[in-house]
Amino acid sequence: xxxxxxxxxxxxxxxxxxxxxxxxxxxxxxxxxxxxxxxxxxxxxxxxxxxxxxxxxxxxxxxxxxxxxxxxxxxxxxxxxxxxxxxxxxxxxxxxxxxxxxxxxxxxxxxxxxxxxxxxxxxxxxxxxxxxxxxxxxxxxxxxxxxxxxxxxxxxxxxxxxxxxxxxxxxxxxxxxxxxxxxxxxxxxxxxxxxxxxxxxxxxxxxxxxxxxxxxxxxxxxxxxxxxxxxxxxxxxxxxxxxxxxxxxxxxxxxxxxxxxxxxxxxxxxxxxxxxxxxxxxxxxxxxxxxxxxxxxxxxxxxxxxxxxxxxxxxxxxxxxxxxxxxxxxxxxxxxxxxxxxxxxxxxxxxxxxxxxxxxxxxxxxxxxxxxxxxxxxxxxxxxxxxxxxxxxxxxxxxxxxxxxxxxxxxxxxxxxxxxxxxxxxxxxxxxxxxxxxxxxxxxxxxxxxxxxxxxxxxxxxxxxxxxxxxxxxxxxxxxxxxxxxxxxxxxxxxxx
Numbered sequence: 001x002x003x004x005x006x007x008x009x010x011x012x013x014x015x016x017x018x019x020x021x022x023x024x025x026x027x028x029x030x031x032x033x034x035x036x037x038x039x040x041x042x043x044x045x046x047x048x049x050x051x052x053x054x055x056x057x058x059x060x061x062x063x064x065x066x067x068x069x070x071x072x073x074x075x076x077x078x079x080x081x082x083x084x085x086x087x088x089x090x091x092x093x094x095x096x097x098x099x100x101x102x103x104x105x106x107x108x109x110x111x112x113x114x115x116x117x118x119x120x121x122x123x124x125x126x127x128x129x130x131x132x133x134x135x136x137x138x139x140x141x142x143x144x145x146x147x148x149x150x151x152x153x154x155x156x157x158x159x160x161x162x163x164x165x166x167x168x169x170x171x172x173x174x175x176x177x178x179x180x181x182x183x184x185x186x187x188x189x190x191x192x193x194x195x196x197x198x199x200x201x202x203x204x205x206x207x208x209x210x211x212x213x214x215x216x217x218x219x220x221x222x223x224x225x226x227x228x229x230x231x232x233x234x235x236x237x238x239x240x241x242x243x244x245x246x247x248x249x250x251x252x253x254x255x256x257x258x259x260x261x262x263x264x265x266x267x268x269x270x271x272x273x274x275x276x277x278x279x280x281x282x283x284x285x286x287x288x289x290x291x292x293x294x295x296x297x298x299x300x301x302x303x304x305x306x307x308x309x310x311x312x313x314x315x316x317x318x319x320x321x322x323x324x325x326x327x328x329x330x331x332x333x334x335x336x337x338x339x340x341x342x343x344x345x346x347x348x349x350x351x352x353x354x355x356x357x358x359x360x361x362x363x364x365x366x367x368x369x370x371x372x373x374x375x376x377x378x379x380x381x382x383x384x385x386x387x388x389x390x391x392x393x394x395x396x397x398x399x400x401x402x403x404x405x406x407x408x409x410x411x412x413x414x415x416x417x418x419x420x421x422x423x424x425x426x427x428x429x430x431x432x433x434x435x436x437x438x439x440x441x442x443x444x445x446x447x448x449x450x451x452x453x454x455x456x457x458x459x460x461x462x463x464x465x466x467x468x469x470x471x472x473x474x475x476x477x478x479x480x481x482x483x484x485x486x487x488x489x490x491x492x493x494x495x496x497x
Contacts, residue, residue: 173327189310281410311367
């Protein structure tokens, strides 16, 4: 168990792997199916709950804005209509501003520790929400919450790309994204409980409790989310080596702490980047509108406060089922991600059309239609899996993730502004916008699919087996996955779709 993976220093290989990853009989060979599955189960048991809870708390707050409006937030601070619609938008403004600095931080610093600091800062700022005394201070508070959260989702995307095979990634992205969905379900029940608080205003109790819980969870993140595969507390040295070996087929890189400006340039000039940005934007504009106003729309059915809060959970239950169906399917059927994504957009289009053409007095029918209209939101983990699986080089991947989240934030800023008060309760103009965005998203799924099929075919035609052998020989025994090379630099790299 003696020799290192590389006899000399190679700055393209992350320092952590140069220091710790060794080549022995295990790392020079292949894992048995039993060994592979054993390591995967251990990784899943440790990482998936930690990632889901980490994403659970931020979204619990996002849904809290809508829920606390029912609990008296709007009455307590008396925001103008424009102020209230911007409570969601200004949060994403902060997130947008911080997205790329957060991505660079993930490259230069440690991924797990970066997420930990984000969760801690998030909890502190969230608790301060309880002491704001007017709408202007509330808007400022929401902006800084967006800044604090900017590292969390990109960081979790990088964690999945480091730890899992590309074929395994859709379902694992779904696992942490379901923290979002479960937060929406649980949020309705929590809000029902906070409605009984009499000692302070219920909306203040909600923010104090959620902020405190986030601060406590930051301690858990510190211990549960490792920075790299070779620093995982839950694996011994031999199993860490096996964890590195089992993802060698990815060729997308594990971790590099050096910012490479050439990779940033390649990311910006890559056509795939802009296709995925367009896809993310088309998904996020309707997502912003639905997320910010879903509870208020439910209240139009005429239920009491408690039933309204509980009914707001239904959209998240539907999303949970759709996420599990489509990410599970795309995990077990090769190159089917864009098929399942287009299915989700079709569900959203169907629901949007139903809302558009159902009479306003048919409240329950419109409610069911609004559930279908939110089907597009199940595509978020699939979009993340396209990014984590198709971009090699840590700086390049971090750059694409940042640009994707900038598009995500932009869409969520635009979305809530598409619901003018004059449209209540049908919000017809908003759902027309939904139909346009979902049509664009549906079309982009097929554009991306055909582009990646074409690119794989082009590579098959121009790259010979001799070129691949010469490339691997030039690496002098270093795993391709440890070289921090981009997908364009690796001749045997093939894209997933």
